[in-house]
Amino acid sequence: MVEQVRYGLVGTGMMGVEHLQNLAVTPGAVVTAIADPVSISLGWARDALGARGDGVQQFADAAALARSGLVDAVIVASPNYTHRDVLEPLFDADVAILCEKPLATTLEDARWVVDRAAQMTRPFWTAMEYRYMPPAAAFIDQVHGGRIGALRMLSIREHRFPFLPKVGDWNRFSRNTGGTMVEKCCHFFDLMRLIVQSEPVRVYCSGAMDVNHVDERYDGERPDIIDNSYTTVDFANGVRAMLDLSMFADGAENQEEITAVGDAARLDVLIPEGALVFSPRTGFLNPKRVEREVIAVDQTALDAGSHHGSTFYQHQKFIAAVRGEIDVEVSARDGLMAVAIGTAAEISALTKRVVEMSELGF
Template sequence: MSTEAQTEPASIRYGLIGTGTMGREHIRNVGLIDGSEIVAIADPHAPSREAAQQLLGGTAAEYEDHATMLAEADLDALIVATPNDTHADILIDVMSGGRRLPILVEKPLCTTPDDVERLRAAARDYDAPIWVAMEYRYMPPMQALLDETHGGGLGTPRMLAITEHRFPFLDKVDNWNRYAARTGGTLVEKACHFFDLMRLILRDEPVRVYASGAADVNHRDESYDGHVPDILDNAFVVVDFAGGSRALLNLCMFAEGTRFQEHVSVVGDTAKVECFVPVSGAHWEGARADAYVELSPRDPQGPVQRPVPVDPAILEAGGHHGSTYYEHLRFQQVVRGEAEVEVTLEDGLRAVLMGMAAERSAAEHVPVELDFSAR
């Protein structure tokens, strides 16, 4: 037997760019994981930095801009959680610098078609991992649904329906999330999660998008610098896939009294599987409910329901049903060189392109064709 001392791996030193609502969710979740620590933060907004330091116990080096942090801080990896329209420029700053740090970047990757091509070009010469934070993949009930779907028990998936009925957009610094010019539009900002899930669940690529949506209820009484918010607050989106399957998104952002915020249904030749994800207790205190999956075979008939519990401490660390925690566990393995990136830059860009097509379809009342084959 070896008598050599077993040493623990060194803690991963993260730099966090963006300390707003989502940045602080990353802080809480990294804090739950052994071998990870946030040692530096960058944000031009002093109150956000102060709120982050409260969570960190005042231990992080603090910067007003990410360029100075990148130049001065001793880091092993980066987390980017800034407003949507800043992601592309920050990523390109990082990728064009001399350091090759693994990056976990929040969705959506960008907000304009030009940024899609800029990011693709910059990433060709960047040889460190880039992971796009599509948290919804990592909700435990969503993982259970994926296991059932990809395990073959459904036969060939033919129909996918994703419903998210939830609360309106949260208040953010300078209300940047009230306008399509900064968010990319609701079907980019919010729905890129669901377009990513569609590709992941069906293991196929979209060819056509039809969307109908409007700004009917939320933020109608708000005005900033004389402009009323223009983001959609409800939509239906139908997506046709190359293999013949089709998917539906049913999104409503004025349904905050709903107990289950997400409901996903996949119907195959031989069975149907559904998952039900409750709204976070942080948004509705009376919403305590357990997530579950339900498998409904055609023969023998009779649904089988299975609860999917999540540790309450993990649920309380964020508003995405534990997914940020589980995503960070996997990203930590990537940083240590023990695993491959699961949500690539191209995955993130394709979800954005689907969202852009849906926004255009809703605005112009036309179907929009998609073709990723030449990209």
């Protein structure tokens, strides 16, 4: 019989609901408590739980949930700027934690999370689910397996839809999100570190808010979140990486395109198409020898969320870590480093200069 794990959820908005949908298809996961200060958000959670919601306790905040003794693990899916306040009582309760990205909106708070997580006896996992999209995971395995030779260049493109409305419009302002390069792009900076297997040395970002939200006003205030950018990252091992972001390219056939170029070949992954395209070097004027395969994603995983199945696979890993079956794969420090690169990119875009990671203490 599968060992049951009692889950609490703090933050029952759009991402919180996606977690509930994935827990419904995670063997042994039982939701016992939810928390959110906004009643409409709690209603969304109740709708998502359906019959599974019978007996689920409802709280107004994380502290009350932590005191309840009803949970073994807690998912933190509250707004970015609340993470430190939400995590403090959960750390005190020493429950297992899956914390949504970004870890925090500031480096001070992210470093605090790393320090507190190191004192835990239970797992702390940063929710970087893009690692677990099956096509991306296959891509990473092949790069690490040496299929392209020695990796020299990595590029990631996300061309997507604008930020969606959130309760209270909190995601329209960088003070709440950490800025687009932290809020959205921490996923890709995490992928860069994972794929390159080295640490960032310097960052340059050219970006601005040029199309989206320019006519919006909230209490007379104009949003200040980047909607397009190019970011380059130099790594300590000599690999260079680049992120191409557009938040007004929702008509693109593929939302994510990742390309790794080694000294022997190039490898591309296209999502949601799911294609892996392998292009070995052939020499001038010789016939191309491109190989193409499509990586399948389980329909159950696809149906449970909007991140190409990745949230489902992340939950299978997290619950295994909670049971002590595997080690944590995405640590608090991984979350900190993704915030750090994003923070450097935000500074670079604002000041129009290269930012050395040493300036930020790395």
